[in-house]
Amino acid sequence: MKYVDEFRNFKIARDIAGAISSHARGLGGVNFMEVCGTHTMAVERFGIRRMLPRDINLISGPGCPVCVTPKDYIDRAIGLAGIKDVTVASFGDMLKVPGSDSTLAQERGKGKVRVVYSVLDAMDFAAKNPDKKIVFLGIGFETTVPTVAASMELARKRKIRNFFVYSGHKVMPPAMDLLARDKRINIQGFLCPAHVSAVIGTGPYAGISKKYKIPCVISGFEPLDILQSILMLVKQLKSGRSEVENQYARVVRRSGNRKALALMSRVFSEGDSEWRGMGIIPKSGLSVNKAYSDLDAGKVFRLPRVITRPDKGCVCGEVLKGIKTPRDCRLFGKSCTPENPRGACMVSGEGACAAYYRYRK
Amino acid sequence: MKKITLSHGSGGRLTHELIRELFLKNFGNPSLDKLGDSAFIDMAGKKLAYTTDSFVVRPIFFPGGDIGRLAVSGTVNDLCVSGARPRYLSCAMIVEEGFGYDELRKITVSIKSACEQAGVDVVTGDFKVVEKGGADKIFINTSGVGEVYKNADLSMDRIRPGDKIILSGTAGDHAASILLAREDLKFRARIFSDCAPLNGLVSSVMCRGIKFMRDPTRGGLATTLNEISAALGRDIFIEEASIPVRSSVRALCEILGFDPLYMANEGKVVAIVSPESAMGVLNKMKKHPLGRSCGIIGEVTGDKGGGVYMKTRIGGARILDMLTGEQLPRIC
Numbered sequence: 001m002k003y004v005d006e007f008r009n010f011k012i013a014r015d016i017a018g019a020i021s022s023h024a025r026g027l028g029g030v031n032f033m034e035v036c037g038t039h040t041m042a043v044e045r046f047g048i049r050r051m052l053p054r055d056i057n058l059i060s061g062p063g064c065p066v067c068v069t070p071k072d073y074i075d076r077a078i079g080l081a082g083i084k085d086v087t088v089a090s091f092g093d094m095l096k097v098p099g100s101d102s103t104l105a106q107e108r109g110k111g112k113v114r115v116v117y118s119v120l121d122a123m124d125f126a127a128k129n130p131d132k133k134i135v136f137l138g139i140g141f142e143t144t145v146p147t148v149a150a151s152m153e154l155a156r157k158r159k160i161r162n163f164f165v166y167s168g169h170k171v172m173p174p175a176m177d178l179l180a181r182d183k184r185i186n187i188q189g190f191l192c193p194a195h196v197s198a199v200i201g202t203g204p205y206a207g208i209s210k211k212y213k214i215p216c217v218i219s220g221f222e223p224l225d226i227l228q229s230i231l232m233l234v235k236q237l238k239s240g241r242s243e244v245e246n247q248y249a250r251v252v253r254r255s256g257n258r259k260a261l262a263l264m265s266r267v268f269s270e271g272d273s274e275w276r277g278m279g280i281i282p283k284s285g286l287s288v289n290k291a292y293s294d295l296d297a298g299k300v301f302r303l304p305r306v307i308t309r310p311d312k313g314c315v316c317g318e319v320l321k322g323i324k325t326p327r328d329c330r331l332f333g334k335s336c337t338p339e340n341p342r343g344a345c346m347v348s349g350e351g352a353c354a355a356y357y358r359y360r361k
Numbered sequence: 362m363k364k365i366t367l368s369h370g371s372g373g374r375l376t377h378e379l380i381r382e383l384f385l386k387n388f389g390n391p392s393l394d395k396l397g398d399s400a401f402i403d404m405a406g407k408k409l410a411y412t413t414d415s416f417v418v419r420p421i422f423f424p425g426g427d428i429g430r431l432a433v434s435g436t437v438n439d440l441c442v443s444g445a446r447p448r449y450l451s452c453a454m455i456v457e458e459g460f461g462y463d464e465l466r467k468i469t470v471s472i473k474s475a476c477e478q479a480g481v482d483v484v485t486g487d488f489k490v491v492e493k494g495g496a497d498k499i500f501i502n503t504s505g506v507g508e509v510y511k512n513a514d515l516s517m518d519r520i521r522p523g524d525k526i527i528l529s530g531t532a533g534d535h536a537a538s539i540l541l542a543r544e545d546l547k548f549r550a551r552i553f554s555d556c557a558p559l560n561g562l563v564s565s566v567m568c569r570g571i572k573f574m575r576d577p578t579r580g581g582l583a584t585t586l587n588e589i590s591a592a593l594g595r596d597i598f599i600e601e602a603s604i605p606v607r608s609s610v611r612a613l614c615e616i617l618g619f620d621p622l623y624m625a626n627e628g629k630v631v632a633i634v635s636p637e638s639a640m641g642v643l644n645k646m647k648k649h650p651l652g653r654s655c656g657i658i659g660e661v662t663g664d665k666g667g668g669v670y671m672k673t674r675i676g677g678a679r680i681l682d683m684l685t686g687e688q689l690p691r692i693c
Contacts, residue, residue, distance in 0.1 A: 001608045001611050001612055001615075004611075004612075004615060008674045008675050009675070010602075010674065010675055010676050013675035013676055014676055017676075044679065045620075045673070045679065046673045046674070046675050046677050046679075047672075047673045047675075047676075047677020047678045047679040048675075048677055049677075050677050050678050051675075051676065051677050105366060105367075106364065106366070109364065109366070117546065117617070223673075223674075223675045223677075224675070339368060339373075339374055339375050357682075358680070358682050359679045359680050359682070
């Protein structure tokens with residue numbers, strides 16, 4: 001397959017892995033965090049850990065949108081599905097995330113939850129079913145936000161009045177800042193997300209690399225991208241640099257995607273937001289602007305009051321921060337499995353626990 | 362309250378648990394307990410294989426087949442991989458009120474042509490209509506009886522370390538075709554289901570060197586290999602680079618975050634073959650139209666663990682676990 005196979009070349013992978021080993025000599029143990037869930041998945045799926053020297057420890061970061069969505073968001077989404085005429089439309093991975101008492105998957109049995117592949121599918125479904133009110137669950141980082149914003153502008157243009165968005169959107173740099181500050185994690189290098197960076201550009205990481213002296217490399221998602229980015233991090237450490245480098249230059253521009261950024265700021269504004277297990281992070285969430293409040297499910301519907309119960313024994317928060325590995329959790333693989341997830345990291349295929357469970361056990 | 366979810370029917374771990382907890386506990390008997398693709402029964406001195414399967418596919422017509430062709434192939438293939446020559450089928454249909462007469466005719470004609478291809482006859486059947494909403498258009502159940510081949514000696518007990526694992530063709534075609542047809546994804550490529558009766562292919566390669574066969578349907582190749590390794594109590598080692606996957610299927614999977622190794626096939630067979638017979642089986646298989654892209658994808662190892670391990674395309678290694686729940690499209 002063109003543009004994919006080239007980035008999975010066996011010989012080049014072996015060569016880069018060899019270069020990493022020789023450059024890492026003398027560095028001692030180092031912690032690199034791959035921020036994005038798609039990186040975590042690729043690392044596990046291609047068995048990349050086994051190609052690295054033991055001294056390089058890859059920590060899975062909080063970049064799985066499903067995993068960081070707080071429980072009360074799920075509880076409210078389930079509540080929304082309970083309102084007359086409302087159908088909740090969501091990406092598939094959200095369905096199994098446990099709320100306090102139920103999951104969206106269980107509610108799907110009642111016909112009030114619909115899986116969609118894109119936000120436009122949800123909008124089209126609304127257009128075809130004017131008697132229903134379609135609430136799209138807006139989950140995801142800067143990668144998905146522009147498409148959701150675009151659909152809201154489009155819905156207005158097409159005068160679709162039964163399409164709404166319940167925003168749980170988040171932005172990545174504030175969370176990375178929080179993690180960089182945490183001495184317990186001791187991150188010595190960030191593999192920065194690929195597609196988030198395609199939207200926001202390289203600028204937002206400059207502060208992190210400067211303030212905390214942590215090298216940052218924006219990395220593509222293919223195995224050779226990841227290996228090369230690890231090599232770039234190792235070389236920065238070796239030469240005492242801490243800069244933002246862009247390995248994924250075939251997609252990511254320095255200034256990002258200006259059109260997408262403008263679209264985002266027309267529809268959403270930054271605000272404080274709760275991340276599952278990490279608490280409230282200032283300016284890390286996106287809420288719908290006043291100008292679009294007629295499309296904002298949070299404003300249009302009386303959101304059900306929910307009493308959210310904390311997860312007992314679940315250490316997703318620490319796993320998301322990289323302080324603990326899934327294996328440190330006493331629920332992991334016992335009462336928490338992909339069939340019956342207790343914590344969000346086990347739900348999404350990109351969650352650290354699910355990736356561990358599936359590929360390493 | 363515990364409820365049945367779609368994951369219970371996905372062929373993965375939850376399905377297996379449910380079968381054990383409900384069906385084996387209540388129906389358990391020596392034929393059923395083996396949980397083979399077919400049951401073996403001795404009748405009038407003849408060894409017969411007997412199996413059944415229900416078909417609830419949506420959409421009912423898809424590129425490369427339809428629910429009728431699938432209903433014949435599915436049951437025929439379960440008999441084939443049990444080492445039997447399929448002979449007789451039953452066919453029962455449950456149709457929703459309001460279903461098109463012409464569509465039903467089309468499905469019936471398709472059943473007829475699949476039966477001709479497989480050399481089987483529908484010898485008994487049933488037809489029911491339920492109220493609108495009582496079923497999704499049409500459900501079909503078929504069961505089949507076949508005679509066990511004289512030169513077949515299929516038994517897991519004969520599998521030894523070093524035995525080769527042969528896959529008869531590309532992985533994931535059927536599920537990819539259904540996914541494209543079902544979700545109306547705007548893909549320019551057409552992906553055809555591999556849905557086909559396998560009796561021709563299987564009879565052309567059947568020999569004593571073949572120790573075990575299974576058709577990797579629901580849950581795909583990965584699930585089938587896990588079932589085999591768990592039952593054997595031995596590890597299986599495969600190489601990603603040697604598993605044929607159509608580029609269109611791979612592209613679709615890359616975009617949606619699916620893994621073709623977990624996607625259903627309806628015209629493929631996995632065979633475990635002694636090292637001495639492997640090349641012979643492979644050569645014969647390649648000559649059959651349904652086996653052209655077959656290959657050896659791995660082998661049974663001497664390690665006792667019951668897991669499936671895969672050398673990845675780039676030279677890493679990982680566990681290939683059983684499918685857990687449904688594969689769901691991801692967010693980003």
